[in-house]
Amino acid sequence: MSKTAIISAKDVNVFYGEKQALDKINLDIPENKVTSLIGPSGCGKSTFLRSINRMNDLVDICRVEGSITIKGQDIYAPEVDVVALRAKVGMVFQKPNPFPKSIYENVAYGPKIHGLAKSKTDMDEIVEWSLIKAGLWKEVKDRLDQPGTGLSGGQQQRLCIARTIAVKPQVVLMDEPCSALDPIATAIIEELIDELRSNFTIVIVTHSMQQAARVSQRTAFFHLGELVESGSTKTIFTSPEDERTQNYIMGRIG
């Protein structure tokens, strides 16, 4: 267990009603690195991702056991404020979901509700910084007042990333952020992810092994609700220990 781990999961079990979706997951996620979660559909990687910012709480029948700590704090402790947690652990979803408001308002919404900007100038700076970080500033700086839903799919997803990082979270969770995008938009987002890791810890769920190999430093392979293997991306892709990992990477299962 490395000392630089920012997120650490211990014996995490997740149940949907009677069905167990995750079985005794132990995983450390290092700071300022990209960790990718891979595995076949239904293996529990998204479930694990969503337990890191407690989005699973929204599902009535979902139950989480074990502990997940972020910087040593148990996020499932009763005194934890979910709203504050989600401000520190941002999330980018599979399908771009900008609010049906202007580009500016999309980015400014988070800082506004969390009181991060003291003045209009502050807010303008946050919006500009976030859009620059998300690589979208050049494309939209002249039309900040136009609806975010009018952008192309790739731009929308970058807007969602800008919106997430505008709150200055410590961790950014990404749930298959490129699955609805074409290869060019995907390449832009992947580049962006690489740049963002200097400021944020990133956990990304992906179906594309190439993507995992390209963007991440660490990889965890999930299979049927179990964490089969985790380690540096290079090791996982070149010399996996477990046969199942090998089969998945070779394209034999999944």
Place this chain on the structure above:
Amino acid sequence: MTDFITPSTQLKSRKSAEQRFRWYGRGAIFVSLAFLVVMVGSILYKGSGAFTTTDVAIVVDLGPDAVDPANPQDARFEKIVKDALKARFPEATKRADRRKLYGLVSNDAGFELERFVLANPDAIGTQARVWFRASDDFDILLKGTVDRDVDESERRLSDQEIGWIDRLVADGDVKRGFNWSFFTNGDSREPELAGILSALVGSALTLLVCFCFSFPVGILAAIYLEEFAPKNRFSDIIEVNINNLAAVPSIVFGLLGLSMLLNTFGMPRSSPLVGGLVLSLMTLPTIIIAARASLRAVPPSIREAALGMGASPVQATFHHVAPLALPGILTGTIVGMAQALGETAPLLMIGMVAFIVDVPQSILEPATALPVQIFLWADAPERAFLEKTSAAIIVLLLSLITMNLLAIVLRRRFEKRF
């Protein structure tokens, strides 16, 4: 090899089935349109008469014997009108004939003359030609509603009265005009004086109360049930009961209003306050169901996006979900209000069926409503109320159309793409 050109028998029968269905659909639309045309057409045909009225000019003697220039308001105006009518048709000498003669003008003629004299003090001391509202029988005779050719014993107007009317018309002492007083008067026992204003204002006040109560309560209930309430047996029971409430006959709500609001809480009888509250019991389920449906139609990704940024559930709901659901909520509300506008039965139970002459000034005063006014006029014995009934229906339909247009405008304005 498959032949794409020559149709097979199976294809033919499928094609004719498609054609048949199209014609069934067109037929259904035609039938419903035909009903609508017949209904609206007959109402317009019958009701159009109520928008014109007949006035008759009579020369009255406002000399010093009749009107004291110092105190004109003390004059016996009704007697002056009667004297003027006697002077116009001196052949009516018998009591019964004179009664018929006085019946040519409206019962209100004395007051009309009083208003004329007070507004035109110059006319005092002269022989003035004054226009009076003709009586309802006079009016509908000229409109052709009454057939002159039937036997005298079966007519309201005798040959003698018709003779007087024809002479007035021949002398140019009769004019037809737009019936402004229909929109400025309250109800009256005299059809020629009856107007829609008190019912219109009563309906507006009732709807206002209904809206102020049912809109906030309905929306809060819908938002709580849809966004916050845990999904369990209890919330299922509530849901089923709201749907049941929407199907309860409206008269039951009227009885509830009678026993609870009037008898237990002692609220003022016949008032728009009570009427509005009773109607809001009826509109609440409509609003709740419509609002829940439109909240459910907001994509969950919007909710996730907001919550994922660290918005609290209340912030996510009021900043993002509710604004997107607003067009649907407003449409549902207006549909509910339109139902309430047309509702009669519950108002009968709480006494809004009263004969109200004065225009209500507040929600605590006795009032009546448009559909109740229609009910009252449809029940009235005078023939001339027939056209008033249709005219009131026209006003009600116009109000409904206005509300529905408003719904469309609001929906267009608030609609956003997502």
